[in-house]
Amino acid sequence: MTNLTPVRRALLSVSDKTGLVDFATALAGHGVELLSTGGTARTLREAGLTVKDVSEVTGFPEMMDGRVKTLHPVVHGGLLALRDNDDHVASMTEHGIGAIDLVVVNLYPFEETVAKGAEYAEVIENIDIGGPAMIRSAAKNHGFVNIVVDVEDYDVVLAELAAHSGQTTYTLRQRLAQTAYARTGAYDTAVSTWMAAQVGETPRRRTFGGQLAQTLRYGENPHQAAAFYTDGSARTGVATATQHQGKELSYNNINDTDAAFELVSEFAGQGPACAIIKHANPCGVATGDTLKEAYSRAFDCDRTSAFGGIIALNHELDVDTAREITGIFTEVVIAPGASDEAREVFAAKKNLRLLTTNGLADASAAMPTFKQVSGGFLVQDKDVGRISRDDLKVVTKRKPSEQELNDLLFAWIVAKHVKSNAIIYVKDGATVGVGAGQMSRLDSSTIAATKAGRMADDLGLSETTAKGSVVASDAFFPFADGLLAAAEAGATAVIQPGGSMRDDEVIAAADEAGLAMVFTGMRHFRH
Secondary structure, eight states: OOSOEEOOEEEEEESOOTTHHHHHHHHHHTTOEEEEOHHHHHHHHHTTOOOEEHHHHHSOOOBTTTTBSSOSHHHHHHHHOOTTOHHHHHHHHHTTOOOOOEEEEEOOOHHHHHHTTOOHHHHHHTOOSHHHHHHHHHHHTTTTOEEEOOGGGHHHHHHHHHHTTSEEOHHHHHHHHHHHHHHHHHHHHHHHHHHHHHHTSOOSSOOOOOEEEEEESOSSSTTSOEEEEEOSOOOOSTTTOEEEESSOOOHHHHHHHHHHHHHHGGGTTSSOEEEEEETTEEEEEEEOSSHHHHHHHHHTTOHHHHTTEEEEESSOBOHHHHHHHTTSOEEEEEESOBOHHHHHHHHTOTTOEEEEOSSOOOTTOOOEEEEEETTEEEEEEOOOOOOOGGGOEEOSSBOOOHHHHHHHHHHHHHHTTSOSSOEEEESSSBEEEEEOSOSSHHHHHHHHHHHHHHHHHHTTOSSOTTTTOEEEESSOOSSHHHHHHHHHHTOOEEEEOOOOTTHHHHHHHHHHTTOEEEEOSOOOOOO
């Protein structure tokens, strides 16, 4: 093996033909012989290039609906042979195997096929076999062979060929091999993840894969390196959004924007809604007759925390809402769309990032989530649990009113997106107090009530905004103290999972305080 090796023969077989003709034309300009298959060969010939079919080289036609075309010793021998090994060279000569110095393969569009909701049989046919086999053979022999799996690397390869008289460096081949193995790994991850969903059982082995979308300036803190990878899924959100203005998103921006958009997507198909997020927790969530009203009501939950926050909207951003939002410093706004007038308003705030998504995330769509721990991963289903009025069990003497029921269900949605322990006060379709991430449920309740009182002072109100509100708890009240703190703050109704050993004690305390309380039978821990 030497550092520089010539590229004399290339095999091209791609599904994504972006840039293919220009790349192949440049290769031909370096005197590279072109081998190809199927549609790729047709595309190249139509462009006037001279191409030899792989079937001419192997002596076998493509067969079985294209399932078998490159799985042949003449192909893989040409990829795997060590050029500096006399025995390998002798075998090539004996069996008429020509060396293949460059392979260009991007795989069958498996991820896209799954994303469009294709039937089982169509998905199976989009599992590539020959492509990954060639990629792995070429990557294994990167001492001599170049493997290209991404269109982004076409120019890099051509630059090397131009700089080194038709040769490439070992450094490039090694880097291309690493990218190739990552691609087949991510591809197999997509297939195995889809197959696990079909089987419906916890798989013995599990993998996770992604494609680099952005190298980030740093992670949660400046001393931490970080990057953003996409997983190839079609879920609408921050990974698929279009950024219209502002500097690149940071690690914390992406994390908070995802939290905001996932929450506001719970209100898909409903009236205008707004969620304001700070440090992955909601500091205000509200509905309104207009988007501007929804934003204003969400902002009024906690104006202090909203400064420098992330705003998510469930309707297209309009000019009136845009003007309202620019009244304070905001990091990111994400919405299904934005009017031209709204974008003009934002253009004056060059550091404000605006993302549009062309839709909302499907809040009911099942998907795995994972978290790294030392030595492994925790994997679980995404929390898509939802309840309706029919699921509620009234456990107190007093039943909630119609307005209380509406607010209880609203509060329960918000509770799912607040770090545990979570206590949420809601009044008239808007949060008025949020207590998040405390070790004690009583502390969360107290903090939420304190915030409500503070905002009442800021708004010049004579009484706390929590007066006449309802309260949601993401898990059961283990003691009556947290519930009584909510009643003292002014709450009139409670929604909680139930299931505590002291439920009877808590129910009795609610009755004594004149509260209405419903059990959901479902909790929403979020760590």
